[in-house]
Amino acid sequence: MSGLNKGLGKIEVALKWDPSPSGEPPNDLDIVAGTYRAADPYGEPAYLVHFDSRSPDGTIYLNRDSRTGQGLGTDEAMTLEFERLSEEYSRVVVGVAIQQNAGRKTFGDVRNTSVRIVEGYTELMEGDFTGVPGATAATVAEFTRDEAGEWGIHSVIRGFDVDPEAFTDVMGKDYS
Numbered sequence: 001m002s003g004l005n006k007g008l009g010k011i012e013v014a015l016k017w018d019p020s021p022s023g024e025p026p027n028d029l030d031i032v033a034g035t036y037r038a039a040d041p042y043g044e045p046a047y048l049v050h051f052d053s054r055s056p057d058g059t060i061y062l063n064r065d066s067r068t069g070q071g072l073g074t075d076e077a078m079t080l081e082f083e084r085l086s087e088e089y090s091r092v093v094v095g096v097a098i099q100q101n102a103g104r105k106t107f108g109d110v111r112n113t114s115v116r117i118v119e120g121y122t123e124l125m126e127g128d129f130t131g132v133p134g135a136t137a138a139t140v141a142e143f144t145r146d147e148a149g150e151w152g153i154h155s156v157i158r159g160f161d162v163d164p165e166a167f168t169d170v171m172g173k174d175y176s
């Protein structure tokens with residue numbers, strides 16, 4: 001990497017999926033971000049961002065929220081403004097969890113999932129959850145701040161068999 005490369009600035013995570021067949025409980029997928037402190041990057045999240053939780057400084061936010069996957073284009077989207085994120089934080093993990101309210105539902109039960117991360121017109125990652133069909137939640141990407149203070153991305157589709165609440169406890173652990 002050239003020393004002239006700037007780190008990540010403002011990025012967007014976009015998630016798509018198909019609605020459930022009629023008569024079945026809705027497919028509700030949620031984008032979740034956990035922000036971790038530089039002092040304890042694999043410890044408890046400093047804060048979580050999802051449909052029901054905002055970042056205290058407004059640097060990470062959900063711009064689009066869907067409880068069904070109905071409609072064309074992106075169903076759920078989150079923006080992360082790394083250039084404005086406090087130096088107090090050095091790691092952010094983004095994942096996707098499936099609501100389990102109406103009974104167990106895995107990625108194998110949800111058709112046509114896709115997740116894409118872009119910075120402006122640059123695609124940073126593109127993928128789906130076909131590799132983790134038995135999982136009910138999965139991490140998508142890990143963002144870390146290097147010693148020079150620049151943010152980088154590492155994409156990791158890692159499946160978990162937990163509900164969304166429990167996912168927020170495990171998504172940021174060190175599995176390396």
Ligand SMILES: [Ca+2]
Nearest residue numbers: 029030066067
């Ligand atoms: Ca949702």
